[in-house]
Amino acid sequence: MNTNPGSYVVPRSVEEAAEILRAGNVTILAGGTDLMPQTQGGKVKFQPVLMNIRRVAGIRGIEERGEVVRIGALTTITELMDSALVQERFGILWQACDHFASDQIRNAATLGGNLCNASPAGDTLVPLLALDACVLLAGKPNGVLATRTVPLAEFFTGPGKTVRAASELLTAVEIALPLAGFRGEFFKLGTRPGLDIAGVAIGFGAVREGDRLRHVRVAFGAVAPTPVRAPKTEAALEGKALDAVTIDAAVKAAAEEVRPISDVRASAWYRTEMVRNNLRKMLDNARQG
Ligand SMILES: Cc1cc2nc3c(=O)[nH]c(=O)nc-3n(C[C@H](O)[C@H](O)[C@H](O)COP(=O)(O)OP(=O)(O)OC[C@H]3O[C@@H](n4cnc5c(N)ncnc54)[C@H](O)[C@@H]3O)c2cc1C
Numbered sequence: 001m002n003t004n005p006g007s008y009v010v011p012r013s014v015e016e017a018a019e020i021l022r023a024g025n026v027t028i029l030a031g032g033t034d035l036m037p038q039t040q041g042g043k044v045k046f047q048p049v050l051m052n053i054r055r056v057a058g059i060r061g062i063e064e065r066g067e068v069v070r071i072g073a074l075t076t077i078t079e080l081m082d083s084a085l086v087q088e089r090f091g092i093l094w095q096a097c098d099h100f101a102s103d104q105i106r107n108a109a110t111l112g113g114n115l116c117n118a119s120p121a122g123d124t125l126v127p128l129l130a131l132d133a134c135v136l137l138a139g140k141p142n143g144v145l146a147t148r149t150v151p152l153a154e155f156f157t158g159p160g161k162t163v164r165a166a167s168e169l170l171t172a173v174e175i176a177l178p179l180a181g182f183r184g185e186f187f188k189l190g191t192r193p194g195l196d197i198a199g200v201a202i203g204f205g206a207v208r209e210g211d212r213l214r215h216v217r218v219a220f221g222a223v224a225p226t227p228v229r230a231p232k233t234e235a236a237l238e239g240k241a242l243d244a245v246t247i248d249a250a251v252k253a254a255a256e257e258v259r260p261i262s263d264v265r266a267s268a269w270y271r272t273e274m275v276r277n278n279l280r281k282m283l284d285n286a287r288q289g
Helices: 014-023 035-040 077-081 084-089 091-098 103-108 111-117 125-130 231-237 244-257 268-288
Strands: 007-009 026-029 049-052 062-065 068-072 134-139 146-151 156-158 169-176 182-188 201-209 212-221
Touching (some): 014 026, 014 049, 014 134, 014 169, 062 084, 068 111, 077 091, 077 103, 077 111, 084 091, 091 182, 091 201, 111 125, 125 182, 125 201, 125 212, 182 268, 201 268, 212 244, 212 268
Parallel strands (some): 007 049, 026 049
Antiparallel strands (some): 134 169, 182 201
């Protein structure tokens, strides 16, 4: 097992980081809260070059640009929680951060690392999917720095897998500001939700218009090889009066839509029951609120 890379580099700009990535054989290090346990445990082998990106300028912080908010890849979970903008406009993302690990991990763990680690149970993935976020990937395919934008719904391809090329750096996440009145709730199943990996995660958001829901967004984590949006569940709720019949139909659609597996954290049956019961609870909350 190789627990030591050959060389350690600390680029100061995206351009420099992309040039190093272009040369190949690089492991990217951000907060290290996934990477270090994975290398120490033998799950991941360091490439010959270990690139610490924490000093790369311009990829940290939260910035409102008109109707879009850009969150730099190096922004930590603590920084997301400290942001009034995130708390007020992206409440489900803020709630997910509030369920994320301990203070020590939150201080080191970055948003970019959470997305690139691509665990189906990653806590920020579910709210970001529900919020229709995109990721920005920078690379130098032809020797010139270029950035492509990928909708998060197309980013994940399997457990630990994404469409990001090894030569690309995730630089930021962009989220369009949701409509005024968009409210949501995040649920994470775990005996100690702050410290456990999610057995099931649910993100739900919508705008309430009278007794109806509009712009409904539902996403699930830890119930499929990647976090998933739930279009059939959303359709069962969109524009409908939020009564017992609608809630029953949405819960049924959700249970049919998820494809959980059984593992050490929960059986497939239990996960489906958790989706059913907790989505119902969230919709009841929305009905009462
Ligand atoms: C005790 C403990 C508790 C945890 N609890 C939770 C939890 O409750 N919820 C949760 O979701 N996660 C949890 N995690 C996992 C981890 O903290 C998060 O996934 C974290 O966000 C990873 O970010 P990082 O900056 O530490 O990434 P790193 O470990 O530095 O990197 C993770 C992966 O992403 C790659 N990478 C990082 N940044 C970039 C980038 N900008 N561009 C391209 N590739 C990049 C790295 O090469 C690596 O493969 C926990 C981990 C520990 C050790």
